[in-house]
Amino acid sequence: MPDVVIVGAGIVGAACAYYAAREGLSVTVLERGNLAGGTTSRGEGNILVSDKEPGPELNLALASRTRWRELAAEFGPDPFELEEKGGLVVATSDPGAAALTRFAEGQRATGVETVAVSADQLHDHEPNLAPDLPAGVLYPQDMQVQPVRAAVSLLAAARSLGATVACGEEVVAAERGPDGRVTAVRTRTGRYPTDAVVNAAGTWGGQVGERLGAPIPILPRRGFILVTEPLPRVVRHKVYSADYVENVASDVAGLETSTVVEGTQGGTVLIGASRERVGFDDTMSVEVLRRLAALAVRLFPFLADVRLMRTYHGFRPYCPDHLPVIGADPRVRGMFHACGHEGAGIGLAPATGRLISQMLTDGQPDIDPSAFAPSRFAQVTTG
């Protein structure tokens, strides 16, 4: 009988499976669709510290960044395409420049490396930037990973440590013993006896939680990404406009767009990122694409003549307080959550997986997980 069933084979489920298997636990991963087929495959592969204000999420991000580097050393850099390219955040107005400087000062106090970049230095870092930008901040710790490769590699490593991965298995319910503890997870076609279950279903973590008797408030936030034709290396860093920082922490329901532009190893340039709360609406929005294109051209004027080749979109899992849910559920014994990472799931996955494996084995957690506890939600404590 497995010690733990992990629901979801995205990056977070893969990291949980890998670290739990490394602790010697018997692991089964159940995935409704395909490996890394959900939000993991719909982003840019961000491992960022630049976009986070001081607080528990930044602490988790710093810890996770260290884990990513460890994993890359362990697996070799190639399977992940891990690239320590650094982020360059640029202000587009003088008030924006002042806000960015203050934000960076706060981050520096908690251990984030930041380098102030003046207007005349910007082009030393990014030669193709627009000529009229007032200032920027360089974040050497920002990194990039190919998230599907990373998830599949972590799952392959977990399998070589004895884990089982089953695709096409949609979880429908948990069985519980007389003491209320989880005893098995049922899928549409099968039954998996287990001592513990980890909800790593990402954007669908709210639904999976509900099916397992432990609902949590996770909602989708749609984002579009534009992909250009392949180019020689024309964008060196992850380049953001400073308003990205404000949007991530925003509670506005409507469409928000701010610019994230970066090159990839394949030669394409990725342009994000929009944020909309429109449920799981799958339809293409030309208006969103138009705004993303306009913002990208504002930062990098040469992009006006570059062709858009493809677009994709995905659904970030967000909680009302924009923090992930990591920890034991007080309502169902043996039930853990590891989801709700919004747009930061790739970056935060290894630290999340480590925390979960430490909780499963009653080990000492690397970092204080209390801010991520499911019990912070009223519905969890009263339900």
Added chain:
Amino acid sequence: MTSKSERRFDVLVVGAGPAGLAAATSATRAGARTAIVDAGVAPGGQYWRHPAPSEHGVSAAEVAHLHHDLATYHRLVAGLPAVAQFFQHHVWTVTRDRRGFVVHLVDRTGGGEQAVELHSRRLVLAPGAYDRQIPFRGWDLPGVMTAGGVQALLKGHGVVAGQRVLVAGTGPFLLPVAAGLAESGARVVGVHEAASPPAWLSELGAVIRNVGKLGEGAGYARVLARHRIPVRARSVVVSAHGTDAVERVTTMRLDHQGRVVPGTERTVAVDVLAVGWGFTPQLELPLALGCATRVDVDGSLVCEVDDEQRSSVEGVFVAGEACGVGGAALATVEGQIAGAVAAGASSVAPRLRRSRAALRRFAQAMHRSHPVPPGWVDRLSDDTTVCRCEEVPFGALRSMQQDLVGHDGRSAKMLTRVGMGYCQARTCGYAVSCILGQEPSGTSGFAERPVSSPLTLGALATSCPTENDPPPAE
């Protein structure tokens, strides 16, 4: 560009090949305010591809002998003056609005790019098809071309692709390609058809009802005979060789199961190899609108349509190859029906229904008798390029499968970059889904393209949002 009121239509037809031309003329005849949109410079699509009027050296008259059934073409084009025409306009996506559909286009008439939008209550999608390709050793050498590409050079530009050409693959389309080349001065060293010659005899019923189509084939056969072009059945090109371009190809015999017979290798000197394995319908726009699909007899993903060419999406009609590859005559009939019904016609002439049914049976018979022979995957070596845009070799796909659970096209793309390049899997999608053990073309993962024609970010950024349009008067 035209004023706002001139951008709203009752029926908008995408594609100006046989199906689209027929749809537009029949919709406008039924009284609908109709527009037709096409990427090309002139009506005709691939089948009736014509040289650009400004191009030097070749005129429409000079390529007229390459065309079949030009009478129908001239009759359809004669109906176009009543239709709003948007040539050199590329549709990059289609969305819906409150009153119907918004067709998002890139206007390339001025040499640059300008994004424009047209509105229509109903759509007839007639996007056509392109050559289906299968990788083999050496298929990425210069001089190895698709049969359709060779034909397009000839019809569109009067250019003969090579001096010594071998035509190979399967299907009735190989004959007009070989005949056109021979009539234009190329030496066609052979037509290598993978199917057995009498295969269609088992489909005699369908064939007899289409003696016209057979006559067409007989005409090409006469041309081949006059030029003494050898036609070899159950023969396949297994590899192409050369240093900077193709110099020789190796052919092999196929047994009755379609497997190569060892020891039958023959080497032929060529400077162009034209290969055709049938066609892949362009489904970007129907898929973007959510139209239901099915897998056709030839393994292609096609749109489901009802007896009146309606797709599963209200207001969207599909005609021609996108609802099943069947050639120009079938496409024309489907277009006529789709255009008339989209324009509000209450019934379809029984003559058209009968004609469509017969032509469909003929097309299905041809598909059944010209399958892609099995075994081509076994002939790939690890270093054979499968995805040419991203230079993904067969070996990368094989080794990736060890890490996956099940057959998963989407993960294959993300892990190997197969199908992620400039052509967006148009070239390799069919082959990759076969290699991954999926039903050929059965997954829309290699057919969905949210941007169906690339456009510059500048054109997109400066396009005028629909949302700002005032609501038009009814």
